[in-house]
Amino acid sequence: MFKFKKEQEIIKIAGVKLGGQPGELQTLLAGTIFYNKHEIVEDAAKGLFDRAAAEQLVNLQEAGSEETGNPHIVHIFGTTRKSITRYIDFVTEISEAPFLIDSPEGAVRAYAAEYVSEVGLADKAVYNSINMSINDSEIEALALSDIDSSIILGFNAMDSSLQARMELLENGAGLLEEGLLSIADRCGIVNKLIDPSIPYWKRSRRSPQDDHNCKSKMGTPDGLRDTQCALFLELVKSKERKRSFSLQDLRCRLNLPAAGGSR
Amino acid sequence: MKTIADTWPVVKGDYTVGNPKSRIAVVTLASYINPSPEAALWGSSKTENLGVEKIVANVISNSNVRYVLVCGTESRGHLAGHSLLAIHSNGVDEKRRIIGSQGAIPFIENISEEAVRRFQQQVVLIDRIGLVDSEEILKLVNKYKNKGEAYSDEPMVVCSPKKRRPILEAPTSGDVIISEEFVMDTAAGIVYQAENL
Numbered sequence: 001m002f003k004f005k006k007e008q009e010i011i012k013i014a015g016v017k018l019g020g021q022p023g024e025l026q027t028l029l030a031g032t033i034f035y036n037k038h039e040i041v042e043d044a045a046k047g048l049f050d051r052a053a054a055e056q057l058v059n060l061q062e063a064g065s066e067e068t069g070n071p072h073i074v075h076i077f078g079t080t081r082k083s084i085t086r087y088i089d090f091v092t093e094i095s096e097a098p099f100l101i102d103s104p105e106g107a108v109r110a111y112a113a114e115y116v117s118e119v120g121l122a123d124k125a126v127y128n129s130i131n132m133s134i135n136d137s138e139i140e141a142l143a144l145s146d147i148d149s150s151i152i153l154g155f156n157a158m159d160s161s162l163q164a165r166m167e168l169l170e171n172g173a174g175l176l177e178e179g180l181l182s183i184a185d186r187c188g189i190v191n192k193l194i195d196p197s198i199p200y201w202k203r204s205r206r207s208p209q210d211d212h213n214c215k216s217k218m219g220t221p222d223g224l225r226d227t228q229c230a231l232f233l234e235l236v237k238s239k240e241r242k243r244s245f246s247l248q249d250l251r252c253r254l255n256l257p258a259a260g261g262s263r
Numbered sequence: 264m265k266t267i268a269d270t271w272p273v274v275k276g277d278y279t280v281g282n283p284k285s286r287i288a289v290v291t292l293a294s295y296i297n298p299s300p301e302a303a304l305w306g307s308s309k310t311e312n313l314g315v316e317k318i319v320a321n322v323i324s325n326s327n328v329r330y331v332l333v334c335g336t337e338s339r340g341h342l343a344g345h346s347l348l349a350i351h352s353n354g355v356d357e358k359r360r361i362i363g364s365q366g367a368i369p370f371i372e373n374i375s376e377e378a379v380r381r382f383q384q385q386v387v388l389i390d391r392i393g394l395v396d397s398e399e400i401l402k403l404v405n406k407y408k409n410k411g412e413a414y415s416d417e418p419m420v421v422c423s424p425k426k427r428r429p430i431l432e433a434p435t436s437g438d439v440i441i442s443e444e445f446v447m448d449t450a451a452g453i454v455y456q457a458e459n460l
Contacts (some may be wrong), residue, residue: 003440079339094279104340104367133367157312157370158359175370177360213449216438 004212006219013096014069016249018193019221026068028223029030029062030100032075033144036086043091050092058095061069073126075100081111088112092121094208100151102171103130110141120147129153129195132168132175139209142187152180154214156197160218163199194222268324268418276317278306279308281282287330287388288322289400292344294335296397302330309338312347316373318347319382320421326414330407331386334394343368343409344392351388354379378421385414 003023010019018028033054034041040057042048058074065072074091077097078084084103091099093176102113109127127142129152142150152164156173167173169180176183184192196214215222279298280418289296289305293358298305304321308314319321323367346364353362361369371379389407394400437446437455448456 001440001442005436005438005440095311102340106340106367108340131368134371155368157368160372209449209452212439212447216449 004215004216004219008215010253011149011193011221012053013073013126013191015098015100016073018071026070028071028073028196029061029065029074030073030223031057032077032102033057034081034083035077037143038077042082044078045077045080047080047086048132049087049090058091058097062095062097071098073098074130075102077102078108078112079103079105081108082174082208084108084112085115088121088125098124098126098149100126100128106135106138108135109137113142113145113147117144117146119179122148126150126191126193127189130189131155132157132180134180134183139183139187144188145188148188149193150184150189152184152189152194153195154180154197155195155246162196162213166214169218189235192220194218194220195224196222198224200234264326264413265417266326266392266413268420270420271324271330272304272321272419273324273420274320276306276308276314276315276321278321278433279303281305282408283325283370284327285404285408286327286410286413287332288318288403289334289343289404290318290347291331292333292392293338294398296335299401299404300389301401301404302332307335307345308343309341311341311364311369312371313345313373314343315350315361315369316349316371318454319350319378321382323381323385323419323421325377326385326416328388328419329411329414330390332389332400332403332407334391334403336395337392337454340367342369344390345386348388348390348392349385350379351383354383378419381416381419394408 004021008019008021016028017025034049040050040052040053061072072247074095074097076087076091078087101109102256113127116122117249122145125147127147129151131153132155152169156164158175161170166173171179181192195216196210198210210226211222219247269369272280279390281302283303284305285301287302289302290458291307293307293309295307302348303325304447308318322331333344335345337367342365346366348394350361356362357369359371361371371454389403408459437457439447439449441447441454446457
């Protein structure tokens, strides 16, 4: 038995359920495609890529999902308006899965939100993300779009403590005039997926605890980035840094795929 | 006078250490460009917050470094190069936001205002954002690697500003039920017998 006292919300995005009490639903996993320096991308600005290789990757994720029962979502990363729309078109042509819209540029994310609304894909789209960089024009674009699912990122660049990250979500932590959850409400976001943004560079062993604490407070689906695990493994592979991590760090990181994802 | 901190470079990152006595460090932003051993430090920087912090920390902890060449392709959205130039020109405001930066989240968490001032005083930034020609970059490194004197003060090792410490209170109620007998308080990360709460 491992059960939060607080009621845990279950949400549904394009037929995929996530959230709930631990064990109630299988963890949703999101594989990223077209990320920075992804070898299948030929021109990141124009959105040119190896279509056969990309299709193979999406199919591989779908096959893995069918085999394990873990639902999946395709995490689309693009850096320009042209590339993100090309990527969205491609992924939605070959897969029925919901997808994440991700870009480091708010203007690109906002454009993608408008685009999926125009072409009737907003019900499958999850905005990634509402975070402390959001500005008025991005809020307006998201509010005008038909998107009703979004990741809410607790990353607080001024204070990485869990308390500060939760404050950013709840009241803006003195950096924003209102909390990110309130902004999400104004944008019409119904399905909120909380990313508590647990820093990978420190307190790594606290990750599952922070994750539990966030879920206990919010009662919403939450998740972790795979960098919590993959990045660390890269560091471990690096010989000169090998000794700087304890066994406990490693154990925590390797446990994260089970604790992480969106659930 | 001591010019290099004992444990220099003081923070880890995606960089190569060359000649610690060189007057120049090279930041290649989002590009990978083969490093030259003639530069004190040579590496990428893709973010407008942590990336900037790391550069500041590693530069001011080596007084030999007087020039920072900012080159390579800018990281889209983050604008790490633009943010580095902005912190050098303008510093940070009372919320520790880099003044004038258009980067996504240009906030500084782990270095003090004193460290920012030291960075502004110690080095000159050479703005060549967009330059990826390695021969041209090497020419600039050779031009500046022996130029001038080391900075007049000893290296500065950054300390993070004081942060709020989590208040550890005795748990009053477990928020996760582990079993009929035990509960867990997720804030404290401690498992208790349910009857004790």
